[in-house]
Amino acid sequence: MQQGGGSETEVTWEDQQNINKFGRLNNRFHELQDEIKFAKESNENLEDASNELILTDEEVVRFQIGEVFAHVPKEEVESRIEEMKEVTSKNLEKLEEEKESILAQMAELKQILYGKFKDSINLEED
């Protein structure tokens, strides 16, 4: 992350804390990208499931609870899937918001650090 050419710019404790914070935010950003991908997949699966439900004419659906498939009446399955969809959408929203906030903080830190260190610091993804 650091490259130097023998420059004399002093690194203060505040600078170090900014660099640490940037590193932490960057890590969290990557974790969030994975979590968002996973949440989007869940959402899609639930969509597919509820579409299949509409098409089926069986009264009893095998619904996965834990490791087993329980025989559950169609209406109950419909309402369960609706609930799960709501939970996943809310979660996805929360994750996207966190991602935006992190990107904003990282942009701010980049300005501060590039401002002080210019070429001596590299904050880009390799």
Add this chain to the structure above:
Amino acid sequence: MATASSSSSSGMVTERRGIPGAQFVEDVQTYLTQAGLDVNSALSFLQERLQQYKLVEMKLQAQQRDLQAKIPDIEKCLDVVATLQAKKGTGEALITDFEVSEGIYSRASIEDTDSVCLWLGANVMLEYSCEEATGLLRRNLDNAKASLEVLLADLQFLRDQVTITQVTIARVYNWDVHQRRLRQASPKDS
């Protein structure tokens, strides 16, 4: 066992749960003089520290993966117990298809029941009432989540120390390069 010893004047934590804190260097010259090290020894000391941090990081990440797998498992168990409890009042049996072997399922009819058996690990399974089972599973879930939080905080602390060490290595190296340039510029010994 969880110690975060008091900070020095620069607001730093000197160690956390057995992980040594990385010392922040205010001035490279002072640091080298105080430590009594020449540049190469300082660099190899810092590199060694970095390796140690990486080892601890791998260990903590493995623990993190374990916990992150355990939590959905406990949640699934809670789901099943809740379903059994919900069915209790109705008097109907719960019919489920469960896996006997890969790709082979069998049907079970679960009658009204007051108790469930929980697998505790180490080849031990105990019977609990539904309420006790829910209580136990909830406690396990809370413990797992709390452990995960502590672990994540440890990992954050560790990453900070890695960053500080990397920056210190770069600064010591740059300082050395700078010193060499100064010595080359003036023919006298500095």
